[in-house]
Amino acid sequence: MHPMAPPALPPFEAFYAEYAGVVLGFLRRRLGAQHAEDAFQETFLRALAAYGRLRHGEQLRAWVLTIARNVAVDAARRARESAEPPDLGREDARPAFAELRELTDGLPPKERAAVVLRYGYDLTYDQIAAALGSSPVAARQAASAGIRRLRRRSES
Amino acid sequence: MSVPADLDLRFRAAAARAGLLDAAYDVVESPVGRLLVATTGRGILRISFDADADAELERLARLTGPRVLRAPRAVDEVRRELDEYFERRRRAFDLQLDLRGVAAFARRVLGELAHVPYGRTATYGELAARVGNPRAARAVGTVMNRNPIPIVLPCHRVVGADGSLVGYGGGLERKEALLRLEGALLA
Numbered sequence: 137m138h139p140m141a142p143p144a145l146p147p148f149e150a151f152y153a154e155y156a157g158v159v160l161g162f163l164r165r166r167l168g169a170q171h172a173e174d175a176f177q178e179t180f181l182r183a184l185a186a187y188g189r190l191r192h193g194e195q196l197r198a199w200v201l202t203i204a205r206n207v208a209v210d211a212a213r214r215a216r217e218s219a220e221p222p223d224l225g226r227e228d229a230r231p232a233f234a235e236l237r238e239l240t241d242g243l244p245p246k247e248r249a250a251v252v253l254r255y256g257y258d259l260t261y262d263q264i265a266a267a268l269g270s271s272p273v274a275a276r277q278a279a280s281a282g283i284r285r286l287r288r289r290s291e292s
Numbered sequence: 293m294s295v296p297a298d299l300d301l302r303f304r305a306a307a308a309r310a311g312l313l314d315a316a317y318d319v320v321e322s323p324v325g326r327l328l329v330a331t332t333g334r335g336i337l338r339i340s341f342d343a344d345a346d347a348e349l350e351r352l353a354r355l356t357g358p359r360v361l362r363a364p365r366a367v368d369e370v371r372r373e374l375d376e377y378f379e380r381r382r383r384a385f386d387l388q389l390d391l392r393g394v395a396a397f398a399r400r401v402l403g404e405l406a407h408v409p410y411g412r413t414a415t416y417g418e419l420a421a422r423v424g425n426p427r428a429a430r431a432v433g434t435v436m437n438r439n440p441i442p443i444v445l446p447c448h449r450v451v452g453a454d455g456s457l458v459g460y461g462g463g464l465e466r467k468e469a470l471l472r473l474e475g476a477l478l479a
Contacts, residue, residue, distance in 0.1 A: 147349040147360040148313075156300070161293040176295075177303045184312045187359050 142192035148184060151196060156180070158197065159204045166208040167215075175211045179204045186266025195259065202249060202267040209245060210269075240282065242289075246270070247282030254279045301364070308366040314357030316366030317349075323378050323473070324466045327443075329367050332356055335388030336370055339441050341462035355393050374443065380473065383410035385444045394440065397423070401435040408449045411474040415453050437461050443470065 146154075159179055163172040182203050190199075240248045246268055253259045253267060254275075264275040308316050315337060317330040328343035329336070330352050337356070340348055352360045369387070376382035391399055404422045408414045416429040416436070425431075436447040442462060448470040452458040460467035471477045 145358050147353040147358055149349055149361050150346070152361065156295045157293040160295050160299075164293075173299050176299060177306055180303055181306060181310060181312065184307055184310075184359055184361075188314070188357055190358075 142194045145187075145190050145193045148187055151183075151187070151193075151200075152180060155197060155200050159200055162201060162204050163208060166205075167211055171211055171215065175204070175207045178211075179207045182207065182266065182269055186263070189262045189266065191260075198253075199259065199263065199267060202253060203269075206249065206268055239286065243282050243285060246278045247285065250275050250278035251282035251286070304361060304363040305365045307361055308363040312359060313361050313363060313366070314359040315352045315355075316361060316363035317352065318362055318364045318367040318371070320367065320371050320374055322374060324443075324462070324469050327374070329370050329374075330360075331366055331370060332390045334390035334392070336441055336444060337390040337392070339443055341442070341466065370444075377443070378473065383474075387444060389441060389444070391440070397431070398435045398438070401432055402439065402445050405436075405439075405445055405447060405450065408446055410446075411476050413449045413451045413455075413471070413476055416450055416458070417453055419450060433459070446470075449474075449476065 145151075156176075160172060160176050163175045163179070166172075167175055179200065183200055186203075240251050243251065249268055250264055253264045254261070259267070261272040261275045261279075264279070265272045268275060268278070270278075307313055311333065313332075315330050315332050317328060317338075320327045320329050325341060326343075328338070328340040328345065328348055330338040330340075330348075338348075338352065349360050373382060373385050373387060377385070391402065394402065400423045401419060404419055408419075416432045417426060420426050420428040420432045423432075432450070436450050437459065439445050439447040439461060442448070448460060448467045457464050457467050457471075468477065
């Protein structure tokens with residue numbers, strides 16, 4: 137194998153075995169133990185639905201944590217709507233969006249995620265769509281909208 | 293952090309139920325050892341003896357796609373039929389087969405093999421003759437050795453012209469055990 141070739145995509149079982157614990161820990165901190173289990177299943181079902189479209193095994197940790205983050209946001213919204221405020225006080229201390237974090241701070245969540253995944257992690261729009269639970273077109277639009285917003289912000 | 297067993301099992305069952313897997317597998321205990329059994333939406337794909345799980349999963353992923361997951365529920369039907377077979381309550385399997393990746397000649401040989409009855413044996417040469425190529429006994433032997441679904445496709449029932457067991461992909465001891473189970477070998 138060429139030394140610069142990206143790692144091959146592992147069988148889903150190996151991916152799941154490696155990241156299940158990390159994802160569950162993340163979701164427990166975000167949502168509390170009670171809501172974390174549903175979110176855990178939702179996260180890995182979304183990952184599974186998109187897994188066949190991944191072309192290599194790079195950044196899988198960032199990828200699955202992004203999915204988990206979006207599932208957690210959805211779960212928190214649902215919980216708010218059912219007037220059961222979840223425990224959001226203990227944010228994950230190690231966000232996946234390290235590099236572009238400050239720059240994109242304040243963007244709407246989907247735009248921010250799309251920008252960071254596209255330009256920070258170089259994921260394809262297919263992969264981003266899977267992570268965000270949306271379509272590739274919507275992912276591209278979210279990234280463009282985020283960039284436009286950042287431009288406007290830097291110009292003002 | 294380790295994932296609680298019930299949560300883990302619930303996810304695996306949901307994944308299989310959602311139809312999202314390229315292949316599901318589980319390890320099935322049997323009198324001839326642990327069998328790694330893999331199935332797809334088309335049918336049973338693999339039974340492996342002494343499988344190195346990591347290498348086997350890589351092989352399954354190359355054959356079917358990367359969404360390969362251990363999902364015990366997806367293998368329940370095969371497990372039940374295997375259990376019945378080993379308890380001598382079943383003489384034929386009612387399972388769909390997924391023979392993707394099997395070349396045309398091997399497919400024809402395996403098709404004939406499926407007709408060798410429970411408790412009986414056929415020789416490599418007889419099987420070769422049944423696919424219209426009586427001189428291909430050695431090629432038939434190779435097909436038996438690479439049989440992707442042993443036990444269900446009964447390559448243990450294929451023996452040498454002199455009745456010797458000759459060989460078995462899972463080891464001769466297993467071949468002998470299966471033939472004894474079926475009453476094909478006396479004493």
